[in-house]
Amino acid sequence: MFSKQDNKPPSGYVRIVAGALLLGVAFVPQISPAATVNELVAKAKQEGVLNATVTSSLTGKTTQQLAAAFKKRFGLDIEITLTPVGDTENYPKAIAETRTGVVPTYDAMEGSETHNLALMRVGGIQKIDDWESLAGGINSYVRSGKAHADQLSPAVLNGFAFAYLTRIKALIYNPRLISIKDLPRTHAELADPKYKGKWTQPPWTTHWEPGPMVFPDIGKEKWLEIVRNAGKNAGTVLPENPGVQRVLLGEYAFTPANTYYAFQAKAKDPQAPIEITYFKDYNLMTSSYYIVRKGARRPAGATLFSFWMATPEAKAIWQPAIFVTQFMWGESELDKKVRQLIHDSGAKLVDFISTEKGRDLLAWYGTEEGVKYTQSMGKAIRGE
Amino acid sequence: MQEVQAIKQARGSGPAARGLKGAIGRAEIPNLIPLTSSWLILLLIVSQLLFVFYMTFVPGLPTDPGWTLKHWTNVMHTRMLTKVIPNTVVVGFGTILVATFFALPLAWLLNRTSLPFRNTFITLMAVAVIVPGFLKAMGWIMLLNERIGLVNKAIGALLGIARIPLSVTDNPWGIGWVMGLMLTPTMFFLVSGPMRALDPALEEAAEVAGNSEWSITWRVSLPLIWPAILAGIIYTFMTAISVFEVPALLGAASGKVPVLATELFYAVRPSGPDVADLAYGAGGVYGLLIALPSLVALYFYLRSLTQARRYEVITGKAYRPRDIDLGPLKWLGLGFVGLYLLLAVILPLLVLFWASVLPYLQMPSAEALSKVSLVNYRDLLAAIGGMSILWNTVILTVSVALLVLFFSLMVSWVVVRTQTRFAKTMDIIAMLPHAIPGLAFAFALAMLAIFVAKWFPSVPFQGTLGIIVLANVITKIAYGTRITNAALVQVQADLEECAQLCGARNLTVIFRVLMPLIKPSLVFAGLWTCLLTFREVTLTLFLAESHNRVLAVSIWQLWQSGNVGTAAAGGVIMVLVMSVMVFAMLKLAGGILIEQRRVGLTNVRG
Numbered sequence: 001m002f003s004k005q006d007n008k009p010p011s012g013y014v015r016i017v018a019g020a021l022l023l024g025v026a027f028v029p030q031i032s033p034a035a036t037v038n039e040l041v042a043k044a045k046q047e048g049v050l051n052a053t054v055t056s057s058l059t060g061k062t063t064q065q066l067a068a069a070f071k072k073r074f075g076l077d078i079e080i081t082l083t084p085v086g087d088t089e090n091y092p093k094a095i096a097e098t099r100t101g102v103v104p105t106y107d108a109m110e111g112s113e114t115h116n117l118a119l120m121r122v123g124g125i126q127k128i129d130d131w132e133s134l135a136g137g138i139n140s141y142v143r144s145g146k147a148h149a150d151q152l153s154p155a156v157l158n159g160f161a162f163a164y165l166t167r168i169k170a171l172i173y174n175p176r177l178i179s180i181k182d183l184p185r186t187h188a189e190l191a192d193p194k195y196k197g198k199w200t201q202p203p204w205t206t207h208w209e210p211g212p213m214v215f216p217d218i219g220k221e222k223w224l225e226i227v228r229n230a231g232k233n234a235g236t237v238l239p240e241n242p243g244v245q246r247v248l249l250g251e252y253a254f255t256p257a258n259t260y261y262a263f264q265a266k267a268k269d270p271q272a273p274i275e276i277t278y279f280k281d282y283n284l285m286t287s288s289y290y291i292v293r294k295g296a297r298r299p300a301g302a303t304l305f306s307f308w309m310a311t312p313e314a315k316a317i318w319q320p321a322i323f324v325t326q327f328m329w330g331e332s333e334l335d336k337k338v339r340q341l342i343h344d345s346g347a348k349l350v351d352f353i354s355t356e357k358g359r360d361l362l363a364w365y366g367t368e369e370g371v372k373y374t375q376s377m378g379k380a381i382r383g384e
Numbered sequence: 385m386q387e388v389q390a391i392k393q394a395r396g397s398g399p400a401a402r403g404l405k406g407a408i409g410r411a412e413i414p415n416l417i418p419l420t421s422s423w424l425i426l427l428l429i430v431s432q433l434l435f436v437f438y439m440t441f442v443p444g445l446p447t448d449p450g451w452t453l454k455h456w457t458n459v460m461h462t463r464m465l466t467k468v469i470p471n472t473v474v475v476g477f478g479t480i481l482v483a484t485f486f487a488l489p490l491a492w493l494l495n496r497t498s499l500p501f502r503n504t505f506i507t508l509m510a511v512a513v514i515v516p517g518f519l520k521a522m523g524w525i526m527l528l529n530e531r532i533g534l535v536n537k538a539i540g541a542l543l544g545i546a547r548i549p550l551s552v553t554d555n556p557w558g559i560g561w562v563m564g565l566m567l568t569p570t571m572f573f574l575v576s577g578p579m580r581a582l583d584p585a586l587e588e589a590a591e592v593a594g595n596s597e598w599s600i601t602w603r604v605s606l607p608l609i610w611p612a613i614l615a616g617i618i619y620t621f622m623t624a625i626s627v628f629e630v631p632a633l634l635g636a637a638s639g640k641v642p643v644l645a646t647e648l649f650y651a652v653r654p655s656g657p658d659v660a661d662l663a664y665g666a667g668g669v670y671g672l673l674i675a676l677p678s679l680v681a682l683y684f685y686l687r688s689l690t691q692a693r694r695y696e697v698i699t700g701k702a703y704r705p706r707d708i709d710l711g712p713l714k715w716l717g718l719g720f721v722g723l724y725l726l727l728a729v730i731l732p733l734l735v736l737f738w739a740s741v742l743p744y745l746q747m748p749s750a751e752a753l754s755k756v757s758l759v760n761y762r763d764l765l766a767a768i769g770g771m772s773i774l775w776n777t778v779i780l781t782v783s784v785a786l787l788v789l790f791f792s793l794m795v796s797w798v799v800v801r802t803q804t805r806f807a808k809t810m811d812i813i814a815m816l817p818h819a820i821p822g823l824a825f826a827f828a829l830a831m832l833a834i835f836v837a838k839w840f841p842s843v844p845f846q847g848t849l850g851i852i853v854l855a856n857v858i859t860k861i862a863y864g865t866r867i868t869n870a871a872l873v874q875v876q877a878d879l880e881e882c883a884q885l886c887g888a889r890n891l892t893v894i895f896r897v898l899m900p901l902i903k904p905s906l907v908f909a910g911l912w913t914c915l916l917t918f919r920e921v922t923l924t925l926f927l928a929e930s931h932n933r934v935l936a937v938s939i940w941q942l943w944q945s946g947n948v949g950t951a952a953a954g955g956v957i958m959v960l961v962m963s964v965m966v967f968a969m970l971k972l973a974g975g976i977l978i979e980q981r982r983v984g985l986t987n988v989r990g
Binding site for chain 2: 102231251
């Protein structure tokens with residue numbers, strides 16, 4: 001079509017294409033991250049108030065610091081109420097609010113993936129369009145590429161919920177009562193008679209839930225039997241914090257629990273008789289996510305806050321108070337230390353969100369059959 | 385007497401109203417306030433109970449379509465009959481045994497004898513209530529435990545045995561022991577008011593008849609306050625079988641000693657904290673199951689009230705409460721009081737203080753002593769959420785106490801003084817909220833708040849202190865009415881009839897004749913309601929939002945998040961503040977009692 005010397009397209013053609021492109025650009029509603037953030041800030045100023053939850057372990061002093069830092073970051077002069085509340089108490093109420101069509105109590109909330117999936121199913125979460133740009137505009141971890149989009153808002157929660165911290169479960173033990181080499185290496189070994197009565201476990205099923213995903217050949221019923229045998233072998237059943245305290249007291253030698261309890265105790269007293277070891281078969285990793293409630297009174301402030309809580313400046317405030325990490329992308333000393341510990345131990349981390357198998361299992365746990373299975377698992381933990 | 389009869393005739397057949405119908409008649413306008421107030425609170429209770437019951441047949445939320453029996457069928461399993469109910473009964477009766485063993489002698493010693501330091505001891509009894517149950521349980525684990533118990537180690541060292549198989553954990557009697565010590569103040573305060581108001585003329589008459597002091601106490605004093613004792617026993621039993629935290633920490637959560645309260649927890653959250661949809665209906669089923677034995681107990685209590693006149697000890701004639709001089713036996717009395725205070729107050733307080741000065745909870749040792757510091761007290765106010773939390777707590781406790789006193793007095797007056805045919809029903813309704821675990825009411829009220837927000841968006845209810853006040857009034861009215869019932873039963877109706885004869889209206893009679901006569905009971909009821917509200921966690925936690933948070937919730941959250949030291953420091957401050965308040969109130973109550981003795985009776989006699 002074009003001769004060699006006519007290699008350049010005709011100027012008229014260029015003009016048309018360029019014009020079309022310009023026209024296209026003009027009609028695509030793309031706004032630069034900075035502009036979007038600025039728009040949100042302007043709207044948040046108009047809203048004047050923000051009502052959000054924070055994890056229940058954040059005490060009054062830390063919440064005040066968080067509110068002040070958030071306002072400073074965006075130049076906001078608004079009234080902020082950050083309420084420490086457990087997602088266990090809060091999400092059922094949020095689900096009831098959504099299902100009855102009531103205006104949400106909180107504009108932004110934080111909770112586990114399970115809670116958020118449940119709230120998402122009833123339509124209680126506002127989807128944030130173009131959230132990657134926003135995250136990039138607010139969070140330097142995202143801008144620098146350290147935190148990936150699929151880590152911040154994984155497929156199943158894409159655009160609805162935004163991770164800000166990660167909890168890892170492992171085995172917490174009292175080195176004065178048992179040495180690391182004598183500890184059980186796998187979950188199944190918890191049923192070994194030599195540990196009879198020496199340990200405590202929490203009543204919830206979270207620790208045991210990944211079993212069918214990690215050991216697909218064993219079968220769900222066989223796994224349940226393992227849980228039951230371990231349940232009969234445990235000294236008692238206690239929620240994680242009281243369980244860790246009984247390990248510290250010297251009553252029990254070890255307990256499966258979130259590792260931050262050990263970091264917390266060590267931060268208060270480096271000589272505290274408590275150590276962490278990871279199971280060789282699997283260690284469950286769960287994340288907490290911020291969401292904006294659908295129908296929230298102040299969606300702009302809530303959106304800003306939801307993304308801001310994952311930033312390094314926010315983490316510098318909440319992490320020293322609760323000792324939870326941003327395992328996947330964090331750069332703090334604690335983040336690095338935990339990554340190193342896991343690397344050195346060769347521990348296998350699993351979660352329900354990042355793999356197809358995990359998502360399938362999580363979805364199955366939400367079915368009637370799955371609910372019955374977890375109920376049986378709850379009983380098996382108590383040795384029934 | 386003829387004139388009194390005339391009043392009775394004019395009113396139908398008694399000193400007050402005969403039923404609602406009579407009450408709203410023209411001649412009974414003055415009864416309108418007591419009756420209306422009583423029915424208002426009772427209807428509220430009934431509506432909440434019906435809602436809880438309704439929820440047991442609903443698959444999820446009340447708006448969900450369809451009906452289900454699954455909540456009922458799920459709990460009807462063999463284990464319930466062979467393990468859960470027997471354990472619950474043992475824990476309930478074990479608690480009553482321990483609480484009665486301590487509470488009755490303590491109430492007598494501290495209210496009717498000349499034992500020294502009585503106000504200080506009563507203050508310490510009240511302090512025992514403030515120390516959170518979970519810390520008491522932890523304290524007893526540190527004392528009596530096969531592996532780490534300090535008592536076990538001491539006995540073991542003494543006998544040269546390595547392991548002493550004595551433990552409060554994993555057995556229902558151990559749970560009953562800890563709960564009994566914990567609930568002794570409950571029974572003590574329930575019995576104290578009527579005990580203080582006993583008319584010594586009856587005892588003096590027995591003395592003249594040649595009975596010894598012990599015989600008089602056993603055969604005259606105790607039978608006279610039987611309704612209060614029975615109320616105390618029933619109330620303690622009902623509390624014991626619905627408390628969750630203590631049995632859970634002492635082994636009930638493990639499935640080794642399952643009780644109804646721990647089963648309720650697992651029924652509501654079958655898979656733990658990651659379940660987003662609560663099983664509201666299952667909570668209701670367990671709530672009703674827990675209520676059943678309480679209803680049986682309530683039947684016997686009401687039977688005893690049918691002979692109310694037998695227990696009238698405050699009459700218009702020569703009513704002069706007096707203190708019994710113990711003589712040299714006061715040392716024995718002091719020893720008994722000391723033993724209880726050591727077991728139930730001093731040891732838990734020591735554990736509380738010990739926990740508050742350590743970085744983490746640990747057994748006493750030289751190493752632990754080297755770590756003692758006051759760091760947990762630093763920034764405590766900020767840690768619990770600032771002044772607004774304290775202010776909310778003051779508003780909550782004071783308003784609940786006043787409302788409970790008002791409604792209790794109104795209900796009791798209608799139940800005890802009028803001959804309305806609904807009296808028994810009203811009393812049962814007033815008692816019912818205590819039989820149902822607070823969590824079930826919290827569910828019901830949380831739902832109510834959501835519907836109020838939907839239908840009346842301008843009405844501030846959800847997330848306000850008002851909803852927590854209401855929840856506490858509903859659940860504490862049972863306690864209030866036990867005290868006011870017992871107190872009113874002791875006051876002879878002649879006194880009110882005399883006032884009516886002089887032209888006083890019913891409200892005037894209640895506020896100017898009855899209330900001064902039963903002021904000690906009212907002060908105890910108010911004080912106790914304050915304390916119960918102050919330390920209430922389960923209800924408050926579920927209804928707490930941004931602006932209605934109170935101290936107990938903050939301290940619970942500190943404990944739950946692993947900040948045991950800070951939580952304990954908060955507990956120590958709570959104990960100190962409340963001790964001062966209790967002491968001041970007891971001084972006031974003492975003053976009231978003295979004033980009543982000096983002035984009130986002169987008026988009655990005159």
